[in-house]
Amino acid sequence: LREELYDAEKYQVIGQLAASISHEVRNPLTTAHGFLQLMRNDNLSQDALEKYRSFALEGIDQANAIITDYLNFAKPTVKNHDQVHIQEAIDSLISMVSPLCVLSKVELQIKHYTSEPVYVKGDTKKFQQSLLNIMKNAIESMPEGGYLRVSTWCDNDGVHIQIQDTGVGMSEYEIKRIGMPFYTTKEKGTGLGLMVVVSSIRAMNGKISYYSRPREGTTCVLQFKRVLED
Ligand code: ADP
Ligand code: MG
Numbered sequence: 001l002r003e004e005l006y007d008a009e010k011y012q013v014i015g016q017l018a019a020s021i022s023h024e025v026r027n028p029l030t031t032a033h034g035f036l037q038l039m040r041n042d043n044l045s046q047d048a049l050e051k052y053r054s055f056a057l058e059g060i061d062q063a064n065a066i067i068t069d070y071l072n073f074a075k076p077t078v079k080n081h082d083q084v085h086i087q088e089a090i091d092s093l094i095s096m097v098s099p100l101c102v103l104s105k106v107e108l109q110i111k112h113y114t115s116e117p118v119y120v121k122g123d124t125k126k127f128q129q130s131l132l133n134i135m136k137n138a139i140e141s142m143p144e145g146g147y148l149r150v151s152t153w154c155d156n157d158g159v160h161i162q163i164q165d166t167g168v169g170m171s172e173y174e175i176k177r178i179g180m181p182f183y184t185t186k187e188k189g190t191g192l193g194l195m196v197v198v199s200s201i202r203a204m205n206g207k208i209s210y211y212s213r214p215r216e217g218t219t220c221v222l223q224f225k226r227v228l229e230d
Contacts (some may be wrong), residue, residue, distance in 0.1 A: 003025050009029070012157070017070065017181055020181065020182065021066065021067075021070050021136075022160075024066050024182060025063045025066050025067060027058060028058075028060070028062035028063045028066075029060070029063050030057035030059075030110055031056075031058075031213040032055075032056040032057075032058075032059030032060050032063075033059075033061040035052040035053075035055045035056040035059070036051050036052075036056050038055060039053065039056075040054045042077070042102075043116060052210065054077055057189075057197065058167075060187075062188060062190075063119060065188070065190045066192065067079050067194060069190045069192035069195075070153075070192055071195060074182065079120060080121070080122055080123050080203055080204065081122075082121070082122060082123055082124045083091055083119040083120075083121065083180075083208065084115055084117040084119060084120050084121070084122045084123075084124045084127050084204075085118070085119060085124075086112075086115060086117075086152055086159060086161065087112045087114075087118060087133075088117070089124055089127055089128055090110065090131060090150060090152065090220075091159070092128070093120065093128055093131060093135070094110070095134060096106070097131065097135050097139075097148075100139050101139060101148060101216075102134065104139050104140075104142060104143065104145060105142075105146075106139050106142050106143030106145055106146055106147065106148050107145075107146075107147050107148070108148050108150070109147065109148070109149045109150070110150045110151070111149070111150070111151045112151070112152045112153075112156075112194045113152065113153035114152065114153055114154045116223070117229070118154055118159055118226060118230055119226065120158075120204065120224035120225065120226060120227060121208070121225070121227050122149070122203070122204030122206070122224070123200070123203070123204070123206075123223075125202065125204070126204070128195040129196070129202045130196070130201055130222075131161070131163070131192065133193040133196060133197050134194075134197060134220050135148065135150070135163060136164050137194070137215065138164075138165035138167060138173060138192070138218065138220075139161055139165075139194060140167075141165055141167025141168050141169070141217075141218060142166060142167040142172070142185065146165060146166035146180065147164075147165070147166045147185070148163070148164070148165050149162075149164045149165075150162070150163050150164075151164075152162075154226055157223065158224055158225045158226050159223065159224045159225070159226045160221060160222070160223055161220050161221070161222040161223075161224075162219060162220070162222075163219070163220045163221075163222075164217065164218070164220075165217050165218050165219075165221045166216075166217040167215045167217050168211040168214070168215065168217060169212045169213050169215050169216050169217050169218055170214065170218060171214050174212075175210055175212050178194050179194040179195055179197070180195070180199045181195050201222060204224060205224070205225065206222055206223060206224040207222070207223040207224075208220065208221070208222050208223075209221050
């Protein structure tokens with residue numbers, strides 16, 4: 001008898017998560033259902049109607065966000081053997097991140113310290129999705145604006161990607177909890193973003209660390225083994 005198990009640990013987590021996901025999705029849907037039902041009432045003022053409508057939409061958006069984040073996690077890795085061109089993969093996210101920065105009065109600065117192309121092994125799409133999740137968190141931590149600095153460099157330890165913000169930062173209690181499923185401090189958060197990041201970075205044999213102080217900002221550092229182009 002032969003049994004091949006693929007990434008067993010991950011699938012165990014997926015199973016446990018599936019149970020809590022259905023619970024987490026049901027809550028906002030129940031809210032939406034409730035408000036839609038209230039809207040049946042003929043004597044509602046325009047104000048109340050508007051309010052119920054937006055509560056219902058919020059519930060549906062929240063359920064949608066949870067499902068989107070979860071599916072990203074559960075999706076099996078198609079390929080983990082791309083040569084991810086680090087500078088290119090990061091630069092092509094700018095068009096997606098810039099509008100968010102403008103809305104939040106955040107100045108985006110990107111600096112690649114190695115001039116020649118740097119490659120790591122992995123899945124370009126998942127790498128970009130991870131970076132996007134990390135950068136979104138950084139932007140969301142700066143409601144009054146600030147700086148988002150992304151830098152890349154290489155040394156004897158490999159390839160480093162640093163994402164630094166000047167946002168609200170985290171306490172010791174908070175930083176210990178990031179990446180746990182459903183841990184969020186945001187009203188409209190899912191608490192699944194970093195869980196997806198951790199799983200993708202692990203699949204690429206990378207490391208992820210966070211450094212933070214309340215009110216001083218947060219720095220996320222990713223580290224990978226460098227591969228030479230073939
Ligand atoms: P979500 O963004 O939906 O809350 P995440 O898993 O992306 O879920 O993040 C979990 C929590 O980690 C956030 O709610 C926030 O409290 C904290 N966090 C993550 N990144 C940062 C950051 N750059 N600055 C401050 N807090 C952060
Ligand atoms: Mg997030």
